[in-house]
Amino acid sequence: MLTRLEGVRIIDPAHRAGGAVRDLYFRDRTIVAAPRDDEPVDRTWDCRGMIAMAGAIDLHTHIGGGKVNLARALLPEFAAAAPVPATDRCAPCTAGPAPSALATGYRYAAMGYTACFEPAMLPVNARQAHFEMGDTPIVDKGAYALLGNDDFLLRLLAGGAERQEIADYVGWTLHATQAMAIKVVNAGGISAFKFNQRSLDVDEAHVHYGITPRRVIAALARAVHDLGVPHPLHVHCSNLGVPGNVDSTLATIEAAEGLPIHLTHLQFHSYGSEGDRKFSSAAARVAEVVNASPHVTVDVGQIMFGQTVTCSGDSMMQHRNARHGRPPKWIVMDIECDAGCGVVPFRYRDRDFVNALQWAIGLELFLLVEDPWRIFLTTDHPNGGPFWSYPHLIKLLMDRSFRNDVLARIHPDAAALSNLRSITREYTLDEIATMTRAAPAQILGLTDRGHLGVGAAADIVVYEPHPDPEVMFAAPRHVFKDGVLVAERGEIRAVTRGSLHTVKPDFDRGIERKLEPWFARYQTQSMHSFVIGDDEVCECGHSARLIAHRCVRHG
Amino acid sequence: MSPARTTTCPFCGLLCDDLEVDPADAKRAPRNACARGRDAYESLAAVDGPPQVAGRAVGLDAALDAAAALLRPLRRPLIGGLDVDIAGMRAILALARHLGAVVDHVSAAKQRNLRALQEFGAITTTFSEVRNRADLLLLVGDGWHRRFPRFIERIVAVDSDLFGPPSRRRIVTLNPIGRDTKAALPQDALHLALDVVPEQLPVLIGMLTAMVDDRPVDPRRSGAVAPALLERCVAWMREARYGVVVWTAADLEGSHAELTVQAITRCIRVLNGATRFAAMPLAGTDGDLTANAVQTWQSGVGLPACYGDGRVVADPERFASPAVLARGEADALIWVSSLGQAAIPAFDAGPTIVFGRADRVFDRSPDVFVPVATPGVDAAGHLVRGDKVVTLRLPAVRASDRPSVATALRGLLDRLGPPC
Amino acid sequence: MTGLTFELRSVPPGIVDGSVLQPAALAGKSRAEIERLPLAAWNETLVVADLFALKGRDAQHVTIHGACDRFERLGAGLDGGTLTVVGGVGRYAGEGMRRGTLIIDGPAASHVGAGMRGGLIDVTGDAGDFAGSARPGAMAGMAGGTLRIRGDAGDRAGDRMRRGTLIVEGAVGGWCVSRMIAGTALVLGAVGPHPGHQMRRGTLLLDAPGCELLPTFNPNGRHDLLAIRLLLDSLAAHGPGVADYGRRAIGGLDRWLGDLAAGGQGEIFVARS
CATH class of the missing domain: 3.40.50.740 (Rossmann fold)
Incomplete structure (x- = not known):
């Protein structure tokens, strides 16, 4: 079927198409060139006066897996207060601070998002994550496998393993867990916490293995690069939330030794320790280094005021920060010689000094990091706030007077300590499209997503322009997912199954000769039980399409 | 003869994945299955209605x-x-x-764990962590053996050298256990039996929590267990590098058992102020x-x-x-x-x-x-x-x-x- | 103007949410509008006229006649006015109420006054478990107001209670004021096992000489505290039993501090015979 979006203004930074008005065509699930004059168009949508962008991509959003489901289980009182009733298309569910998988898919699609990536899939919990993502309708999914606190890798590093062997293990993990990328969370720290170590700085030795987070990060960044995985090592730095953690954040950038690295929820890692309260913004320092380091990309993890829940693999820091949580109930888990997790609810308040300054630090980062191709729009959903606050966040970035109005309402000492008021930058539509579409597609290696060029997937969002960007972005006029109209003005029109993105790196299967006895000796499942096959992972997604991205090996 | 195919047993929450199917006769219960699993495999093979x-x-x-x-x-x-x-x-x-x-x-039964989690939280661990790391186990009731027959064999009676030479585990049984259950415990473990009747479990957990938290309680008032045993147990809990409390929710008899789960979790929270401790609420069956x-x-x-x-x-x-x-x-x-x-x-x-x-x-x-x-x-x-x-x-x-x-x-x- | 009265004519097939039958939701509505108000049930929505006959007008004084044990959340969120139920009520009567008076002339099922923040609930009969507590999974129980139960209360009365006053004139079941955060509870009858289990702060007053307390409560001597006298004075209006307890407290009450398994800043006072 050939569809025409007539007379639409194209915002497509990947093709430097910043505002040209033309017809956009797609056939079935793919964007095509304008057809020959004699070729019949099956359906034309009058989009005159409207704006088209590629479907938005969230490269860091906790949408599935054990810790998210624990967060749902932990907060029944909030879920009960946030019912999502059934419609003729949608099943009934709830959208508390950790929304159900169904609500997640519906709300992302209604907002014009067509792909979401779960950034912290524990390898031992990968099946559950795939099942949950499989029950998340409409949007495409993918997940990053967590490494860097697993005893197998830490032993390899402590034993001085060869670069090749580490790459093989990383490649095998991607293969066995059907992952899209590799993430490291508080490198070595989650493991160290199991040995009763309560903090671990970048150059501090793990009490049992004697190796430093710097080693772990360098080795993983190298392995990911060697394997040619498109997405660079995705790093949750050491010392999350600790005043003064800017130093460990900058040390982490160094640790990558010039290889590509992505720093996630940078807001939580850009804190100084100045002032009376020993808590200050280090956003300017961090932004300066990021601006000068072309191998670094970041996402922000903006906090939004209100009730949310933080779910993280970082059991060490979650245990440490649990006393600040509201309501006062929390979960910490040590997991399978593989990783950990911590779930702590938070209520961010604009009249709370720390929360207010966190809010300002996030915005400072957005506005001070210059290149929209290297900074991405996230709240680290749900950790900083729910993803459905993105339209509000976009307004904060695009509208300086609105931003200053909010700034005037937050804790005055925090407002005074932030240089936010002096920053005049306002994001353009083109920059928003870059940071929410073109750039995440590029950094993930999704060649046919995030743009509107011929051959791209027909993931297309059509907006009605509105003076208030929050209104415009909250409920786009049309959302097409793989060519199917899935949402209009915030209402779901069709519930489709998105695809699953993975990578298929080359690695030496000989690594299994080490892994098989490792599982037999120290794990409580066999290696055979651990591996998730292609057919199986498609079954997790109700016969979802598997899109396996190629990796081009370096070194 | 073709090699045995391995399979995973669905009949309790352990999901043992080391069962071997007889290639000649798939109707026979797989090798390594416990009695509970064997009965179920054989019963299912015998009918076809x-x-x-x-x-x-x-x-x-x-x-x-x-x-x-x-x-x-x-x-x-x-x-x-x-x-x-x-x-x-x-x-x-x-x-x-x-x-x-x-x-x-x-x-x-599992509602008890969930309620405690929702109203207080949880600090838990998983099988492989227990197997390789736990140097102290506090076992509530005996469901860990009765309801999960291979728990001791697969998780506890394993000398792991992952983090150094294996040391003798310390095991505290909080409630009375039968002779066959006792026989299942690893023979080289140090065993402390508190033998508190199940109805007194909330009192025992409260005393242990207050004592590890240095509160001025009088162990003689507990009534449920001799002060010397209580004090030994508290000493073991403090000395543990990685202690684990194991229970099965179905074993916590009586209404309001979720309060006991919360009390255990509170105790574990206190212990984590100084050392590492976690819960292992066995479930999944x-x-x-x-x-x-x-x-x-x-x-x-x-x-x-x-x-x-x-x-x-x-x-x-x-x-x-x-x-x-x-x-x-x-x-x-x-x-x-x-x-x-x-x-x-x-x-x-x-x-x-x-x-x-x-x-x-x-x-x-x-x-x-x-x-x-x-x-x-x-x-x-x-x-x-x-x-x-x-x-x-x-x-x-x-x-x-x-x-x-x-x-x-x-x-x-x-x-x-x-x-x- | 006579109060608005609902007469129960037919028992619903299952549990029904009755929270709409209260002043704020009824004020300003015509009889026909009230008769069409929805009552959510399991897989259907009934309307008021399916189950009730109406009389009277004044929505500030609402009375329901009938055994309403299948109606849950009667008076939930009550924010003024009076609701009287002559019969009995299902779970969660007066849940989260803020102001006004809820009179339950008969028995109340579990969770009466759950999470209430203000106003008065007066139960003439017995109450089920979790009186003045919270919904499963929620953190804080009753947070203000007064919940008076003239009969007995079940287990876990005052569980997670955070503020306000709970008075039980009869006996209470087990685990009374478990996990209490703060507030005051007074029990004039017998007390079941484990009172004060995991209580963190707050005050429990008992009239059960020789009752057995957990070993994680320590005796703290006999006290005649001005604060307790003032408190009991302020409660004396809640009937002769309370007033009598107040008089006997003048000679001092035995005080216990605990629960030391949960920080130990709560207190239990026990009157001597």
Whole structure:
């Protein structure tokens, strides 16, 4: 079927198409060139006066897996207060601070998002994550496998393993867990916490293995690069939330030794320790280094005021920060010689000094990091706030007077300590499209997503322009997912199954000769039980399409 | 002779994946299965009955037609059992949404852990951490042996050298245990038996918590256990590098047992101020964790829940199946159960439709009985293991004509109209 | 103007949410509008006229006649006015109420006054478990107001209670004021096992000489505290039993501090015979 979006203004930074008005065509699930004059168009949508962008991509959003489901289980009182009733298309569910998988898919699609990536899939919990993502309708999914606190890798590093062997293990993990990328969370720290170590700085030795987070990060960044995985090592730095953690954040950038690295929820890692309260913004320092380091990309993890829940693999820091949580109930888990997790609810308040300054630090980062191709729009959903606050966040970035109005309402000492008021930058539509579409597609290696060029997937969002960007972005006029109209003005029109993105790196299967006895000796499942096959992972997604991205090996 | 094929046992939350199928005779219970598993494998192999309508043998289509005809006019079905695999639970929830049904799992025991988690939190650990790391185990009751027969063998009686030369584990049994249970403990472990009667468990946990927290309590007042034993236990807890408290929710007798779970968790929180300690609430049997996990991720709320009127509302008291049945609210009982053999409640207010294990025996024939495949025996399936984190794929060990729960319920849904 | 009265004519087939039957939701509505108000049930929505006959007009004084044990959340969120139920009520009567008076002339099922923040609930009969507590999974129970139960209360009365006053004139079941955060509870009858289990702060007053307390409560001597006298004075209006307890407290009450398994800043006072 050939569809025409007539007379639409194209915002497509990947093709430097910043505002040209033309017809956009797609056939079935793919964007095509304008057809020959004699070729019949099956359906034309009058989009005159409207704006088209590629479907938005969230490269860091906790949408599935054990810790998210624990967060749902932990907060029944909030879920009960946030019912999502059934419609003729949608099943009934709830959208508390950790929304159900169904609500997640519906709300992302209604907002014009067509792909979401779960950034912290524990390898031992990968099946559950795939099942949950499989029950998340409409949007495409993918997940990053967590490494860097697993005893197998830490032993390899402590034993001085060869670069090749580490790459093989990383490649095998991607293969066995059907992952899209590799993430490291508080490198070595989650493991160290199991040995009763309560903090671990970048150059501090793990009490049992004697190796430093710097080693772990360098080795993983190298392995990911060697394997040619498109997405660079995705790093949750050491010392999350600790005043003064800017130093460990900058040390982490160094640790990558010039290889590509992505720093996630940078807001939580850009804190100084100045002032009376020993808590200050280090956003300017961090932004300066990021601006000068072309191998670094970041996402922000903006906090939004209100009730949310933080779910993280970082059991060490979650245990440490649990006393600040509201309501006062929390979960910490040590997991399978593989990783950990911590779930702590938070209520961010604009009249709370720390929360207010966190809010300002996030915005400072957005506005001070210059290149929209290297900074991405996230709240680290749900950790900083729910993803459905993105339209509000976009307004904060695009509208300086609105931003200053909010700034005037937050804790005055925090407002005074932030240089936010002096920053005049306002994001353009083109920059928003870059940071929410073109750039995440590029950094993930999704060649046919995030743009509107011929051959791209027909993931297309059509907006009605509105003076208030929050209104415009909250409920786009049309959302097409793989060519199917899935949402209009915030209402779901069709519930489709998105695809699953993975990578298929080359690695030496000989690594299994080490892994098989490792599982037999120290794990409580066999290696055979651990591996998730292609057919199986498609079954997790109700016969979802598997899109396996190629990796081009370096070194 | 072809090599033995390994498989994974679905009959308790341990999901042991080291079972070996006899290549010559897939009907024999696999090697390494415990007595509990062996009985279930053998019982399932011995039967092969067709679906029934009112006790008469019929084909699958006829059974599903009959079920659909019975359900079509009804408004308040209760779907019970729910001891199924992930695909089965997905199908149950699709059916529940279609019918506006109440859904509840057959085992209410795990609610105790969930309630404590929701009202206080949890600090927990998983099987491999216990196996390699725990130097002290506090064992509540004896369900860790009775209900999870290979727990000691696979998790505790293993000398792990992962973090250095293995040391002798310390084991405290809080309640009296039988001779055979005691015999199952690793022989080289140091064993401290507190032998507190189960009713005194909340008192014991309170005393231990106050003592590890340096509160001025008088151990002589505990009444439940000799002060010297209490003090030894507290010393062991403080000396532990990684202590683990193990219980099975079904073992915590009496109402309000969730308070005891919370008290244990509070104690563990205190201990984590100085050392590392975690809980190991054993569960997962009869798919309790599986059913609740799927319900929670799909809807955002747990079990039991009601899908009436285009909404989903969870309420552990109102929608608990015994309460629903006692009030006479349900107009149909749909029992879906591919793993266990728990009794189906008596129900007279409408039809009873059973999707059950093939070896299920009835006192009174239900209106419709569809024998379904058991995941891990005659169909592949997925279950959540007893430590909540690991989900395993259970391959089928033998070929069978029985439909999986998912297949059977999809057939029913097709007959009822378009699923929503 | 006579109060608005609902007469129960037929028992619903199952549990029904009755929270709409209260002043704020009824004020300003015509009789026909009230008769069409929805009552959510399991898989259908009934309307008021399906179950009740109406009389009177004044929505500030609402009375319901009939055994309403299948109606849950009667008076939930009550924010003024008076609601009287002559018969009995289902679970969660007066849940989260803020102001006004809820009179339950008969028995109340579990969770009466759950999470209430203000106003008065007066139960003339017995109450089920979790009186003045919270919904499963929620953190804080009763947070203000007064909940008076003239009969017995079940287990876990005052569980997670955070503020306000709970008075039980009869006996209480087990685990009374478990996990209490703060507030005051007074029990004039017998007390079941484990009172004060995991209580963190707050005050429990008992009239059960020789009752057994957990070993994680330490005796703290006999006290005649001005604060307790003032408190009991302020409660004396709640009937002769309370007033009598207040008089006997003048000679001092035995004080216990605990629960030391949960920080130990709560207190239990026990009157001597």
